[in-house]
């Protein structure tokens with residue numbers, strides 16, 4: 109087996125997504141000799157970073173750290189790792205500034221004032237901008253080079269084995285950053301950890317998010333945590349019918365729906381649409397629709413008063429809402445029994461009038477308003493699989509923790525491949541933040557480790 113480099117690389121980074129690029133740049137800044145390997149081809153969109161909406165949740169005057177922390181703890185039902193969450197939040201503003209220095213530009217927040225900024229051009233510009241910065245820092249990226257194994261000697265990192273078109277090769281390295289993304293595209297792992305039905309959700313991002321880093325690290329004794337959780341956002345049904353629409357730019361979530369109601373094929377409501385603002389509910393509603401409702405679909409129903417506050421965020425065919433002048437005609441167009449939809453809407457409107465909307469079954473805790481002004485509208489929606497929440501347990505230095513809670517010397521991990529950040533649900537925009545923040549932490553600490561090993 110040949111060796112790619114005779115001299116050990118100080119820091120080898122696996123994957124050129126946001127976590128990997130930020131790690132490589134941070135390690136280089138510390139004076140380390142750095143290399144990235146990436147299994148995809150260079151000129152095709154790859155990594156979830158390229159498919160992302162580009163929203164980055166960060167602290168601001170309107171959105172203080174205490175609120176950010178409370179939001180993560182609320183949606184994770186208190187399970188998120190408090191230390192990793194605090195570090196993410198504390199560094200969120202700096203992460204945005206660091207990305208801005210790389211030439212990334214931001215749209216001002218509109219739907220979620222104060223909570224998230226979005227990259228102009230979304231992931232489709234974010235990913236190339238990061239790679240451009242890596243190239244400018246003279247860090248080589250070896251494409252079509254896939255990590256297949258990691259070797260330790262006396263509990264310490266020795267080298268990695270990679271698969272190239274030409275065969276298997278060895279890369280000796282002093283420190284390693286695993287930033288290989290999630291396992292959402294690996295049907296076997298999804299079935300094993302999440303359950304049989306989860307593969308029915310539409311994959312919204314990279315088909316190569318196959319959990320390689322999870323598998324290889326676990327084989328070395330790394331601890332995997334929270335493996336059952338995932339982001340199952342609501343998406344426009346058009347993405348299921350015409351998946352090519354999202355193939356290059358990513359499939360967008362439906363994130364504006366508060367004034368509407370969600371009904372299933374039987375015309376019944378099944379979820380508290382007003383439990384919280386959409387940025388804190390969309391990531392779990394898609395999962396509920398796809399896995400628990402007949403046919404895996406639902407209809408988002410609203411009236412003309414709510415038209416400007418509902419947005420399916422969809423660019424493909426059958427873009428506009430289904431429209432009718434009466435609820436009965438809308439029901440016919442959706443193939444729902446008219447009497448069923450009528451009675452759901454009537455019961456809902458009565459509850460709004462009485463102020464008992466929070467007592468409905470299921471409740472509509474917030475944003476309840478009568479659905480009574482024609483035209484009436486509906487979007488067909490389903491669930492998408494955005495990314496898995498579970499992964500390698502890391503500590504505050506991004507060191508990989510073993511099953512016996514000691515660190516695996518020389519091994520660091522960052523981004524979607526790590527667990528502990530999100531459980532059950534996720535506040536929009538916080539994954540890119542933790543990827544950027546912990547990418548930098550992993551890169552810095554890996555460089556320091558390599559220097560000590562020299």
Ligand SMILES: Cc1cc2nc3c(=O)[nH]c(=O)nc-3n(C[C@H](O)[C@H](O)[C@H](O)COP(=O)(O)OP(=O)(O)OC[C@H]3O[C@@H](n4cnc5c(N)ncnc54)[C@H](O)[C@@H]3O)c2cc1C
Pocket residue numbers: 122123124125126127128145146147148154155156157158159160161162163164165253254255256287288289290312313314316317318320321358359360494495522523524525536537538539540541543
């Ligand atoms: C449609 C969509 C929209 C999203 N929108 C947002 C958003 O607006 N805000 C937000 O915060 N989050 C969003 N996310 C989630 C966010 O994009 C990801 O969590 C984040 O980009 C993950 O970055 P990463 O660097 O960890 O992984 P990735 O960007 O997935 O990069 C991992 C890289 O590792 C490579 N790799 C994998 N295995 C190997 C191997 N064995 N050898 C070599 N290379 C390998 C992969 O090819 C890939 O390029 C969205 C996700 C999707 C799918």
